[in-house]
Amino acid sequence: MDTKRIVITGGPGSGKTSLIKFLEQKKHFVLHEVSREVTLEAQRLGIDQLFLTNPILFSKKLLEERLKQFHEAENFTAPILFYDRGMPDVTAYMDFLNIHYPVNFSNTCEKYRYDSIFILPPWEKIYEQDNERYESFEQAEKIFHFLGESYKGYGYKVHNVPFGTLKERADFILDFLKHTP
Template identity: 50%
Template structure:
């Protein structure tokens, strides 16, 4: 059989795993807007999964599961983020951009002062990302809604916990400047090869 046939499979040793690139930042820092811009450029992107967990709980009559049962919420979130991590590695792409990573779960638990099982911190060290981009707090774009209820002052504290958690996991987040989305996009793409 010719290696040029359409159904040729590369030997497993040559299959590349997509690099997992995570966008982090407190609420309303522009992560979703930036992710949408990356999608428009054709890059595979994985959306924030916490909104799915929140909406599912709201359909069951629980308005804010994170506030009423933070450990249950975080367990569901951790499970979905691990699955998202695995899904990202299976994509046939050079890069996959992800809105928030696994360490966000323990950072948010630290933010509210909630104790959590060791499996949270073990997940942080087991599932490693290739690059972390931090979107800084930006008061001008901060908004709240049914799923995003944190005030700007709370967002500052969340940002601090995110930075502390990711740094304790051995990451050095690259800060994205507060500029229009196209310039943010260019900044990230330029830093992909550094």
């Protein structure tokens, strides 16, 4: 059985990570976001915000970790595997900052393909800044736009997940997947 690779993405403060955790609690297989680990690793080395200090290095590490996650799908026998962000998120953030990145970033995004992409819009009601989330809500809205454009640029159809409870959002995604070959 081929496992379907499903990306759930969205700007900061969209409820994406909560939705991923909800799906996991409901016994779905998920691979969690790796950017916080990359950030915390850099902080242990004395770099407060690697993404702001050296965005290319941060993004390279992030892309490498997401590519590892992509290959981890080969170890799953479940019909669906959810990813908390995908590789095109990396180039979307670089585009948001207007930073030129190595061509291999785009090549990797084009070569390794996901089956479906779901994007959550930023939600002001639940938005909070923290140690790893330094963007303002206005920036989160712009990032959301860049994420959608990035995935579309790689040829994906992006499905917008409406606001709602975690169950409503999960049901929206699961119902869509149930009716899509």
